[in-house]
Amino acid sequence: MDGHTTHGDMAATLFEAIKIMAGWSPEDGSEMQLHLLEAMGILLPQWGTVLVQDQIPPIDKAVFAQAKHQFGDDFGVQAWYLRSVGDDTHSIAYANGDHNDVASFDQLANVIGLGATWRIGDNIRLSYDWGQNRTDFGRFMNGNTIYQHESGTSDFDIAGRSNGGTPRFWVARIDIGKADTDKPGSWNAFADYKYFQHGSFFGGNGTEGVPDRYMDGIKSFTIGGGYVPAKDFLLEAFYTFGAKGIGKRDTLYGPETFTLGDYTRVQATFKF
Known part of the structure; x- marks a missing residue:
């Protein structure tokens, strides 16, 4: 002993x-x-599968570059590049038969993006943005767990993980009008469609109307608008619907498709 x-x-x-x-x-x-x-302090070995939620870590530091060009008064394009720097090694353990494997990544984000905006008259604007996260981490998160399942049973044996394609995202949007807090009675409305594969989104979406969880591996629609009832006072409302998972997510009994409920937000802003 x-x-x-x-x-x-x-x-x-x-x-x-x-x-x-x-x-x-x-x-x-x-x-x-x-x-x-x-x-009594007696811990016995256990067999089974531990379910964990995929967590996309936030980017601490990044290099960002952007270029824009305007073709006339009504049409413009842009290209941008974002690369995370100083990332700590990010390790993910996953089951493979009767043991665990570990995948390690030292680069979280290497994103390229393209966009275009077209203005129609004084009150209508169409925009489109597209991008990819070209890292091994993104392809891993966009992949799937490999299950071995005997038909007619509830046994699902995990046999590792397969990488997916390079995760991409795109957003198409139409804006009408402009709510200007200096102009009582002014208003705006918009509608968009968002498509973000798992591994392409890192949080902080920049919108007030949609939480981050509606952007990670999700496709959805959002409509919204604003109205200025008095100077320096803005009322806004947003409604997100049709939120569905782009790919399947792991559950206790294999991968499943999923949906999210509709999301509504109403807010008021007053400028002092």
């Missing part, structure tokens, strides 16, 4: 021996921990 053996190890070994010799099967053979034994 070496110096690293604990009383908990000894008790667990004795407990396993009693189970074998006496044929004892506590809690109907469940592999969950016995709470009484936990209180």
Whole structure:
């Protein structure tokens, strides 16, 4: 017996021996921990799958560059580039049969984007933006867990993970009018369609009407508008609907498609 053996190890070994010799099967053979034994400091090995939510880490530091060009008064284009810098190594453990594998990444974001805006008259504006996150991390997050499933049973064995394609995003939007707090009675309205594959979005979407969770691996519609009832006073409302997962997400019984509920936000802004 070496110096690293604990009383908990000894008790667990004795407990396993009693189970074998006496044929004892506590809690109907469940592999969950016995709470009484936990209180005594006895931790027994467990088998099973731990479900965790994919978390896209925030970008701490990044380099950003943008170029714009205007063709006449009504049409403009832009290109932009974002690359995270100084990323810590980000490791993700995932099941593969009876053991875990670990994927490590030292680059979270290497994003290129293109956009265009077309103004129609004085009150209508059409815009479109497209981009990709060209990193191994993005392709990993855009991938899928590999399941081995015997038809007619509830057994799902995890056999690793496959990478997806380079995750991309795009947004198409139409704006009408302009709510100007210096002009009582002015108003604006908009509608957009958003498509963000998992691994292409890092949080902080810049919109007041849509939470981040409606942008990560989600496609959805949003309509909204604003009205200025008095000088320096702005009323706004936003409604997001049709929010659906672009790909499947892991569950206890294999990958499943998913939807999100509709989201409404109403807000008032007063300028002092």
